Amino acid sequence: MTDTPALAVENLSFAYGRRKALDKVTIGVPKGSFTALLGPNGAGKTTLMALATGLFHSRQGRINVCGHDLRSEPRKALAAMGVVFQQPTLDQDLTVRQNMRYAAALHGLGGRGAGARIDAALDRLGLADRQGDTVRALSGGLRRRVEIARALLHRPRLLILDEATVGLDVDSRHGIVETVHRLCAEAGVAVLWATHLIDEVRQGDRVVVLHEGRVRAAGTLDEVLRTIEAAGLAEAWTLLTRTEAP
């Protein structure tokens, strides 16, 4: 049971009409690891995220979250994951705390227990003094922090973040990358981090490179670089995301 990965995707395929978005994708996110899902725009990252979170459904392939099949045990699978979407998903008319309370309730957490968890999550993300502010009044970086805090409320074992730094300035971006790496190291949460920005990958991270709906490389950063004989991630990225001539 200890070897069960936080996320196991096997032979997953998906198409929008005739256009194939994912083709027999197989990836694994080990427990407590930080896995960067790298790929250029249109590679299929968001589709993969939508399938992994049950928003989309595919008949081809399997998705398993912490030992629970997403198709046959969706409640257990969804309860084990926290999600931060590419699109902002906070209710802008509500305060930070009200957004958190709503998310807690959606996971069946209420009363004092929920209050304590909200306090802890806001503290951890450095948001305690902004909890009474409406989301509308927050900067983009702070909103992202709220979304991460919200995704952690029910203590998930897997955190899925889809291009969570899009639209943020460099400082906010680095701050969020560091925060999530720290969470992964300290709380033991497995992270699947989708991005097209290679500077968000840290030494020791696992890397999956997705391009044109297919996995082009997977493993630790060193393994990937060794396999394709690249000097660095920038060179690896160029080699792996080169579009083949039709």
Place this chain on the structure above:
Amino acid sequence: MRRWLTAFNGILWREFLRFLRQRGRFLAALVRPLVWLFIFAAGLRSVLGVSIQPPYVTYILYQVYIAPGLCGMILLFSGMQGSLSMVYDREMGSMRVLLVSPWPRWFLLGSRLVGISLVACVQVYAFLLVARLYEVDPPWLGYLTVFPALLLGGLMLSGLGLLLSSLVRQLENFAGVMNFVIFPMFFASSALYPLWRLQESSVLLHRISSYNPFTHVVELIRFALYLQVEWTSLGVVAVWTVLLLLAAAWGYDPRHGFLAATRKGD
């Protein structure tokens, strides 16, 4: 069971919170039927006579006749506005937060619809209180007995809205849906005039109005407000509510719903 209840309460709480924060929405919901009551009814009361018909036992003023229809109007607009907010939530992304929580879709969407319907009931009660100043004075107990009718009617109409929101991909397209759904439903019903009056002018329109589920929502409210049950309307509204809720849940199911058929790559 407690966790289900917590989630249900959370969804209702958010719906009320949003309603309280959007005061303009409340004002618009209240002003719309009041304009109809104070202006439209005042203008037509001398033209349109309403003969004695159940549940009324005497001749009634025209504004008394259209009050249940205007209650239905509030439910109709509120249901559509609720589904509009679902299209907005879907575009803005907050719908995703709801859909990735660990509950069945039917429960999540059903809870949301109950929330939308309860908010609509609050608006109806506010309208009925103001309407009392304008001689719309059903028995006091009627305010209590009308509640189940309002809730059921609200659920049916917000279920229709939810189904429409699963069909509409973008917010801009929703205005067209409003024109093609709200106005025909409202005008081809017993909200503004008794069906027998329609029959005098057009048999076809009378037939359409008789089958219009909104007519039955209005009649259910009308009778409940006067401490009676219109059993046919109750049956029709109950069946439509179940059908629309099932269709809407199907529409939001990623396996085979309308969304699955219409979605595009992100």
